[in-house]
Amino acid sequence: MEGSESEAVFDSLNVNPQLFINEVFNLVDDLVDDACNHFHQQASTSLKIEGTDRTQDLSKGINVIRKKVQSDIDKRLAMWEQHCHNHFFQVPEGFMLPKSDETPVDTSICQNAICDPDLDAQLDILRNNLTKVGKESAALNRELKSLERQSTSNNHISALNEISLLYDQNSYHEMFQEMMKTASELRTKIGKLKTRKIEETEHNKADKIYNPRRDPSMMGIGKGFSGAKLEDLQEVLVHLKNR
Known part of the structure; x- marks a missing residue:
């Protein structure tokens, strides 16, 4: 999306889609870290290996699990990021923001187009x-x-x-x-x-x-x-x- 028309539109609105995506990535990483730390504490308490040599073995095993989980999550997040760029943060071709000096559209015209007194009266009669x-x-x-x-x-x-x-x-x-x-x-x-x-x-x-x-x-x-x-x-x- 870099250098594209969509990026120019979002920049004009002071919106950064990539910043939003990075925030989501950081949030997911924090959740994975918290889950692994909680799992390490619960396993140490249940196995009663706190302060022993087996603690290192437990940490190695949890790291292996974390890498596997993180790898799968990263693949899915990469697909999600691409989908966001292609659909959520992609403006239609030819889209242009209204200029500040342009006269705003008269909304009363639209209201009159959908509000016909004669038609409403006929509907009431029916x-x-x-x-x-x-x-x-x-x-x-x-x-x-x-x-x-x-x-x-x-x-x-x-x-x-x-x-x-x-x-x-x-x-x-x-x-x-x-x-x-x-x-x-x-x-x-x-x-x-x-x-x-x-x-x-x-x-x-x-x-x-x-x-x-x-x-x-x-x-x-x-x-x-x-x-x-x-x-x-x-x-x-x-x-x-x-x-």
């Missing part, structure tokens, strides 16, 4: 419309849910009505069937009583012919069910009461 649409959408969703609940309730009521109607129809049907059964049983019993009455009437006629001297009051001649047996009439009456 935001308001979007808010209204959101509220209307929420209201429609609530109304839709309410209608769905009402529809579900009406469906339940209709189903209950249908079930009730079917139940009533079945009840009437059962009652009608029971009445038909009762009427059939009554007709059967009445038919039996009539048959018995006819048989008794024929029997009395024959008895009158063959026994003319018999007391007529002893004959069971009559109309309707007067000649029927008492237990048969009672059975019919009980059957009618139960129905």
Whole structure:
């Protein structure tokens, strides 16, 4: 970077990139020295070799480690320094600092370029419309849910009505069937009583012919069910009461 356009720019700003890089190198060296010294003290205490001949051996071993670490760090720092010169401290081609006698740029022009009152008003209108649409959408969703609940309730009521109607129809049907059964049983019993009455009437006629001297009051001649047996009439009456 020495003698380049970038160096001239930094010199005009009283900035020295190389001084910054050297400060970083010195800081790294100090950190490595402190780490090695701390390691030497901890190792001497742990091995209990303070003041013995083995202290020199420990120092030699730590120096070997330090040189290895320092060598790797120096390689990486050299790459970092080159990267800084190529990217961080390299100004674009054709870059020129403004002269002190030049009129500063009017920042209001830039502000007007990005601040348009008409555009801001249109954006506000769009935001308001979007808010209204959101509220209307929420209201429609609530109304839709309410209608769905009402529809579900009406469906339940209709189903209950249908079930009730079917139940009533079945009840009437059962009652009608029971009445038909009762009427059939009554007709059967009445038919039996009539048959018995006819048989008794024929029997009395024959008895009158063959026994003319018999007391007529002893004959069971009559109309309707007067000649029927008492237990048969009672059975019919009980059957009618139960129905």
